[in-house]
Amino acid sequence: MNRKKALVVFSGGQDSTTCMFYAIAHYDEVELVTFNYGQRHSNEIEVAKSIAEEQGLKHHILDMSLLGQLSPNALTAHDMEITKEADEEMPNTFVPARNMLFLSFATALGYQIGAGTVITGVCETDYSGYPDCRDIFVKSMNVTANLAMDRNFVIETPLMWLDKKETWAMADDYGKLEYVREKTLTCYEGFIGDGCGECPACRLRNEGLNAYLNERD
Amino acid sequence: MNRKKALVVFSGGQDSTTCMFYAIAHYDEVELVTFNYGQRHSNEIEVAKSIAEEQGLKHHILDMSLLGQLSPNALTAHDMEITKEADEEMPNTFVPARNMLFLSFATALGYQIGAGTVITGVCETDYSGYPDCRDIFVKSMNVTANLAMDRNFVIETPLMWLDKKETWAMADDYGKLEYVREKTLTCYEGFIGDGCGECPACRLRNEGLNAYLNERD
Numbered sequence: 001m002n003r004k005k006a007l008v009v010f011s012g013g014q015d016s017t018t019c020m021f022y023a024i025a026h027y028d029e030v031e032l033v034t035f036n037y038g039q040r041h042s043n044e045i046e047v048a049k050s051i052a053e054e055q056g057l058k059h060h061i062l063d064m065s066l067l068g069q070l071s072p073n074a075l076t077a078h079d080m081e082i083t084k085e086a087d088e089e090m091p092n093t094f095v096p097a098r099n100m101l102f103l104s105f106a107t108a109l110g111y112q113i114g115a116g117t118v119i120t121g122v123c124e125t126d127y128s129g130y131p132d133c134r135d136i137f138v139k140s141m142n143v144t145a146n147l148a149m150d151r152n153f154v155i156e157t158p159l160m161w162l163d164k165k166e167t168w169a170m171a172d173d174y175g176k177l178e179y180v181r182e183k184t185l186t187c188y189e190g191f192i193g194d195g196c197g198e199c200p201a202c203r204l205r206n207e208g209l210n211a212y213l214n215e216r217d
Numbered sequence: 218m219n220r221k222k223a224l225v226v227f228s229g230g231q232d233s234t235t236c237m238f239y240a241i242a243h244y245d246e247v248e249l250v251t252f253n254y255g256q257r258h259s260n261e262i263e264v265a266k267s268i269a270e271e272q273g274l275k276h277h278i279l280d281m282s283l284l285g286q287l288s289p290n291a292l293t294a295h296d297m298e299i300t301k302e303a304d305e306e307m308p309n310t311f312v313p314a315r316n317m318l319f320l321s322f323a324t325a326l327g328y329q330i331g332a333g334t335v336i337t338g339v340c341e342t343d344y345s346g347y348p349d350c351r352d353i354f355v356k357s358m359n360v361t362a363n364l365a366m367d368r369n370f371v372i373e374t375p376l377m378w379l380d381k382k383e384t385w386a387m388a389d390d391y392g393k394l395e396y397v398r399e400k401t402l403t404c405y406e407g408f409i410g411d412g413c414g415e416c417p418a419c420r421l422r423n424e425g426l427n428a429y430l431n432e433r434d
Contacts, residue, residue, distance in 0.1 A: 065280075069280065097328065100325070101322065104314065104317050108317070134364070144361040148316070
């Protein structure tokens with residue numbers, strides 16, 4: 001295992017792009033993996049590709065279209081509307097164990113490329129009811145992956161306990177706030193940067209940004 | 218969760234077919250899942266299909282061609298020859314974490330179909346160096362899947378501590394020894410039933426069968 005090589009689970013959104021800069025700051029070698037699972041916005045993959053290219057990082061794009069076989073849902077079934085209610089217990093974008101599936105593949109790929117660390121931007125602070133974004137799940141997944149491959153991987157989650165404001169602060173620490181703000185895609189409607197401003201993802205992102213900028217400036 | 222409904226990870230080989238009969242004996246409802254990952258012998262899927270149909274069981278066939286993206290290897294790369302040495306530490310058929318990937322999808326599918334139990338025929342007795350066939354891995358995987366989906370799945374492994382002779386005895390207990398012997402595919406060369414008789418899989422299977430029949434008769 002190479003303790004100085006990290007594989008970042010990378011969607012081209014704010015969180016995983018911030019994790020990418022975290023990885024660049026802390027590791028000698030960084031590679032990215034993006035899962036193509038029929039995202040609502042096909043430009044998600046393009047955004048991820050373009051960031052990877054700009055950073056000169058090796059980028060693995062894995063076809064996860066199998067997810068569609070498991071579960072029709074709002075993010076992959078293009079004819080459904082995303083519920084915008086913030087107070088639902090479980091958003092209708094729920095794919096069972098999606099993050100478990102992603103981390104299973106990411107750790108297997110990590111094994112293949114000799115990366116001792118897999119970094120993922122999941123966080124419990126705004127986990128939206130996905131049980132496989134919780135810290136205790138990631139820790140269990142870490143043990144399971146180690147046992148599966150007889151390797152001591154570390155799954156790192158730099159954002160686990162941060163809120164959006166603190167995630168913006170981290171990007172700023174790396175001098176990348178403007179880059180993350182302008183280049184990443186978070187919006188459910190597929191607009192990069194500050195996005196549509198109205199979907200739950202945009203609201204969360206922009207409220208965090210404004211809170212951080214107000215505090216900083 | 219339905220404690221009386223089981224999903225069996227099913228390849229159409231001796232072990233998983235025996236597990237299918239175990240499930241039929243112990244559960245009210247049984248469904249099967251087969252992973253299509255570019256097996257060396259395309260008739261593996263056909264054999265699995267035909268057994269499922271004969272038993273009248275719902276059969277999910279999931280495309281796992283993504284495995285090929287992760288790792289070229291003897292079972293999926295059709296131009297490689299399988300090493301027949303029995304004493305190698307790690308067979309060259311090794312796909313990292315293949316069983317972890319299968320069980321991740323199987324538990325997610327179990328969630329979708331409401332099955333409280335997932336049954337897999339992995340066993341530690343002849344695990345051939347695959348760390349993700351060990352009991353401790355399966356137990357960790359069980360916890361991880363539960364945490365990932367907030368459900369109390371049980372992953373059952375009826376063959377975990379059995380040798381091949383005992384697995385034949387189990388099939389015989391269910392009155393299915395002849396069925397398993399004639400209909401299942403274990404052979405690396407793709408022959409159903411007693412197979413080529415020379416590959417490591419055939420030798421293991423047939424030695425176990427002969428040992429059991431000698432003892433029984």
